[in-house]
Amino acid sequence: MHQRQLVIKAPRQGLFEITHQIAEVVQQSQLARGMCHIFVQHTSASLLIQENADPSARADLEAFFERLATSQAHLFTHTDEGPDDMPSHIKSALTQCSLTIPVVDEQLALGTWQGIYLFEHRLQTPPRRLFVSVFG
Amino acid sequence: MHQRQLVIKAPRQGLFEITHQIAEVVQQSQLARGMCHIFVQHTSASLLIQENADPSARADLEAFFERLATSQAHLFTHTDEGPDDMPSHIKSALTQCSLTIPVVDEQLALGTWQGIYLFEHRLQTPPRRLFVSVFG
Amino acid sequence: MHQRQLVIKAPRQGLFEITHQIAEVVQQSQLARGMCHIFVQHTSASLLIQENADPSARADLEAFFERLATSQAHLFTHTDEGPDDMPSHIKSALTQCSLTIPVVDEQLALGTWQGIYLFEHRLQTPPRRLFVSVFG
Numbered sequence: 001m002h003q004r005q006l007v008i009k010a011p012r013q014g015l016f017e018i019t020h021q022i023a024e025v026v027q028q029s030q031l032a033r034g035m036c037h038i039f040v041q042h043t044s045a046s047l048l049i050q051e052n053a054d055p056s057a058r059a060d061l062e063a064f065f066e067r068l069a070t071s072q073a074h075l076f077t078h079t080d081e082g083p084d085d086m087p088s089h090i091k092s093a094l095t096q097c098s099l100t101i102p103v104v105d106e107q108l109a110l111g112t113w114q115g116i117y118l119f120e121h122r123l124q125t126p127p128r129r130l131f132v133s134v135f136g
Numbered sequence: 137m138h139q140r141q142l143v144i145k146a147p148r149q150g151l152f153e154i155t156h157q158i159a160e161v162v163q164q165s166q167l168a169r170g171m172c173h174i175f176v177q178h179t180s181a182s183l184l185i186q187e188n189a190d191p192s193a194r195a196d197l198e199a200f201f202e203r204l205a206t207s208q209a210h211l212f213t214h215t216d217e218g219p220d221d222m223p224s225h226i227k228s229a230l231t232q233c234s235l236t237i238p239v240v241d242e243q244l245a246l247g248t249w250q251g252i253y254l255f256e257h258r259l260q261t262p263p264r265r266l267f268v269s270v271f272g
Numbered sequence: 273m274h275q276r277q278l279v280i281k282a283p284r285q286g287l288f289e290i291t292h293q294i295a296e297v298v299q300q301s302q303l304a305r306g307m308c309h310i311f312v313q314h315t316s317a318s319l320l321i322q323e324n325a326d327p328s329a330r331a332d333l334e335a336f337f338e339r340l341a342t343s344q345a346h347l348f349t350h351t352d353e354g355p356d357d358m359p360s361h362i363k364s365a366l367t368q369c370s371l372t373i374p375v376v377d378e379q380l381a382l383g384t385w386q387g388i389y390l391f392e393h394r395l396q397t398p399p400r401r402l403f404v405s406v407f408g
Binding site: 137173175176177178179204208211212213214216222225226228229230232233234236265267269 | 339367372
C-alpha cells in the first residue's frame with residue numbers, strides 16, 4: 001500500500017487535468033499490477049474522468065454543470081459563503097469524490113481519450129488536498 | 137479483508153449521517169493503513185460524502201435532488217410502487233451506490249468537513265443493508 | 273490480483289445488463305472474499321447498478337438522462353461527432369466510469385434487485401473495452 005498526499009491548486013474554476021501528477025505517483029509506487037485510488041478531501045471540488053482530446057467537450061461540460069447547479073439558485077438557503085458555494089456542493093454530489101483506476105504494467109489503464117480531472121467548483125480555487133493510494 | 141454487514145434505518149427521507157458507524161467498523165478491523173469500501177445493496181437508497189458542518193447545505197442538496205428527479209414525473213411509466221419510486225432510482229443513479237475512502241493510522245482519511253451519508257430516497261425508509269469492507 | 277479485459281457491444285443505446293459477464297470473471301478468479309472492480313475505458317459509455325426486475329424502471333431512467341443531457345443541446349459547441357456526442361459525455365459524467373462491488377463466497381454481493389449495466393450513450397454502439405479486476 002503506497003499512499004501519498006498531493007496538494008493541487010487549479011488555475012481557475014472548472015476542469016483541470018491531473019493525469020500526469022497521478023501517473024507519477026503510480027510510477028513511484030513501482031507496482032506492476034493493481035489499483036490506483038484518488039480521493040479528494042473536500043466537498044466543493046470533485047474528480048472526473050473525461051475526454052482529454054478536444055477542449056470544447058470540457059467547456060460544454062463545465063457550462064452544463066454550471067447551468068444545472070444554478071438553475072434552482074433562487075431557492076438556496078446555504079448562501080453565507082457566496083453564490084458559488086451551494087452549486088459547488090451540488091456539482092460535487094453529481095460527480096465523484098473518489099476514482100479507482102486499474103494499474104497494468106506500472107501504468108494507469110486509461111482508455112485512449114481518457115484524462116483524469118480535478119473539477120474545481122469554487123471561483124477562488126483554494127489549494128486542494130488529494131490522497132492517492134496505489135495497491136495490489 | 138475485514139467485511140461486515142450493517143443494517144441502518146434512516147429516520148426520514150433524505151441525507152442521514154453514518155460516519156460514526158463506518159468509523160467503528162474501521163476501528164474494529166485494526167487495519168493501520170488501507171482502504172474502506174461501503175456498498176449499499178439497494179437501488180432506491182445511495183451514498184454521498186458531503187459537508188457535515190451546516191445543516192442548510194444538506195437541506196438544499198435534498199431539495200435540489202428532489203426537484204431534479206421529479207421534474208419529469210409526468211412522463212414516468214414505472215409508478216406501481218408510488219410517486220417516490222422512480223425518483224428514488226434517478227437519485228441513486230445520480231449519486232453513488234458505493235464509496236471508497238482511504239484509511240490512515242486506523243482512521244478514515246476524510247477531510248475536515250466531510251461526512252458520510254446514507255441518502256434515503258423512499259418516504260417509508262425501510263431498513264437498508266450496507267456492506268463494509270476494510271482491506272490493505 | 274486477477275485482471276481481465278472484456279469487449280462488449282450493446283445491442284442499442286441505453287442500459288444493457290452485464291451482471292452475468294462480470295459474475296463469470298469473479299468465478300474464474302476463484303477468490304473467496306474480496307472486491308470486484310469494473311472500469312470502462314471510454315468517455316461516452318458508463319456503468320450503473322440499477323433495478324433489474326421491471327424494464328419500465330430502465331426505460332424511465334434512459335428517458336430521464338436523455339432529456340436532462342439534451343436540455344441544453346442548443347448551447348453545445350462540441351458537435352463535430354454528431355448530436356449524441358456531447359450528451360454522451362454528460363451522461364458519463366453524471367453516472368460512473370467504474371464500479372466496486374464486494375465479493376463474498378466467490379460471488380458478487382449484490383442486493384436482491386441490483387443488476388450491473390453498461391450504459392451505452394452513443395447511437396452507433398461501438399464495441400466497448402471493460403477492464404475487470406478481482407482482488408482481496
